[in-house]
Amino acid sequence: MQPSPPTRPALRARYDRRRELVVDTAARVFAERGYDQTSVQELTEAMGLASGGLYHYFESKQHLLIEICDQLMDPLLEQARELLAPDGAPDEQLRALVRLWVAHVVEHRGHMLVFQQERHLIERGDEWRNVRDSRKQFERLVAGVLERVHREDAVLPDDGRLALAALLGMVNHTVQWYRPGGRLTPLDVADGYVDLLLARSAR
Amino acid sequence: MQPSPPTRPALRARYDRRRELVVDTAARVFAERGYDQTSVQELTEAMGLASGGLYHYFESKQHLLIEICDQLMDPLLEQARELLAPDGAPDEQLRALVRLWVAHVVEHRGHMLVFQQERHLIERGDEWRNVRDSRKQFERLVAGVLERVHREDAVLPDDGRLALAALLGMVNHTVQWYRPGGRLTPLDVADGYVDLLLARSAR
DNA sequence: TCGAACTTCGAACGACCATTCGGTAGAGTC
DNA sequence: GACTCTACCGAATGGTCGTTCGAAGTTCGA
Incomplete structure (x- = not known):
């Protein structure tokens, strides 16, 4: 299931900021280690998240890449x-x-x-x-x-x-x-x- | 264990030719589908080998890439x-x-x-x-x-x-x-x- | 302060995959 | 024709990985 931003507007900004962090970190780590060779574990660690946390922002690893x-x-x-x-x-x-x-x-x-x-x-x-x-x-x-x-x-x-x-x-x-x-x-x-x-x- | 060419000289040419085929096919398939996204199964299929056959010529998938x-x-x-x-x-x-x-x-x-x-x-x-x-x-x-x-x-x-x-x-x-x-x-x-x-x- | 919405956790699951290895068939050698 | 070297097979193995999900903690709005 694809995640959606919070409905309450007050939370939207934080969500967006966090999501940006995920994207930027992933870009850096993927560039360095390669997309396939980076496990979701390693990736989320670099963002200060646990592995499951990624799926709060993205449907899948591939959607993050997109x-x-x-x-x-x-x-x-x-x-x-x-x-x-x-x-x-x-x-x-x-x-x-x-x-x-x-x-x-x-x-x-x-x-x-x-x-x-x-x-x-x-x-x-x-x-x-x-x-x-x-x-x-x-x-x-x-x-x-x-x-x-x-x-x-x-x-x-x-x-x-x-x-x-x-x-x-x-x-x-x-x-x-x-x-x-x-x-x-x-x-x-x-x-x-x-x-x-x-x-x-x-x- | 790393494979070695046949010791009998008569067989060496065939071995080398076959090994070249493996490398060239792999280059083509890796380029098209990506290295990590190509399983050894798919790869060897494209060469007319079974999965284990690759290891007759290369120590590992990575050595093939090298x-x-x-x-x-x-x-x-x-x-x-x-x-x-x-x-x-x-x-x-x-x-x-x-x-x-x-x-x-x-x-x-x-x-x-x-x-x-x-x-x-x-x-x-x-x-x-x-x-x-x-x-x-x-x-x-x-x-x-x-x-x-x-x-x-x-x-x-x-x-x-x-x-x-x-x-x-x-x-x-x-x-x-x-x-x-x-x-x-x-x-x-x-x-x-x-x-x-x-x-x-x-x- | 209470409840709802939001965020994150992390163990568990199922799928996939590189590699191994005992076996087999054929080609070369004497 | 027997023996050996060579080439390949393909099921089994052990490990890794993406994703799920119920629970727990946190923040917000009233």
Whole structure:
């Protein structure tokens, strides 16, 4: 049976906070040890709960995993849409989008690593449709911006399709090496990527 | 107890061929369903063996996984070393290296996906030292070439460190989208990546 | 202060799974 | 043709794990 938040509004905030803690902790632990290799025991211990306590917030271990992915993709997609809503110069839109994206990825390191590790799960099964769709939608947004850059400047390799793959690769891979507090800020990284793509245009 | 190949030389070739089949099949199935989510039953079924048969070739399921990663990294590292042994123009060496690398990744799709999925395993534990070292060595080779390109042309963003991360991201991500028989050959892809990195230099 | 709603506990359960091992059939060797 | 090495089988085993559920403790609202 799937759990539901408390009906009394006064308790809602605490419930939500607690649930967030569960998700964030799980993202970190799953990223470190792997989803399957983390038992519910270990997981709940890391949150200060007993094993049964998890099921107060989530129907199952898998639903927790889905929530991690949703909390990664949904806000990113929404913010990207807001960013691209007003018209603007394509290359400036591209830069703003990549900045947002890199910052998001860096701030959700655990979520992102889990998302990548469990790619094979995400690509099958009905429960994963929302995650799949969100990713697809986001990639479409990026592709759209790249196409506009290409149409305006004609500087991207290959009509932009290889550029899309390259950009996805660079940004998603960031989480594997980037550590906050290092020499580069997320902004530096994002601009570095964009500069690579736009290097052939006049700057 | 770890299994050993037959002592009689006449039987060795067949044993090796069979063992290769096990590794390649496992790479494909693990990539598709995930390592932990594939039972030894399912796995051996896909090879035409009964569950116990696996242990004729591998000590454990985990040792099979290690072998998959070794068979991915070791030949790549060796070929890369051969390629870089003779002196040559840095940007030509870079191009040749990326061509080799992309081709290898595309030809070992399953191995590569498994390698990425099980990153968290690879980063801990003594059994994984060889895999870790191979990857490290390979990344050092790439970094070395990039440094030489940078020293000669001074065109890479950020002394080449961000360029290294970008290149690793692009190439490793290739396995997520590239399908043989499509519009692009592995060569096109590799050259596309290199052109992105070298775009600011005279071409 | 009382009762209802909420939160957590943790032992128990049933399912699954990696690995073992005694057995078998066939291929190679003399 | 007998003996040995090789390849594989597949039921049995021991252990682990996700999930359940009744009870206990806590917080809130009246």
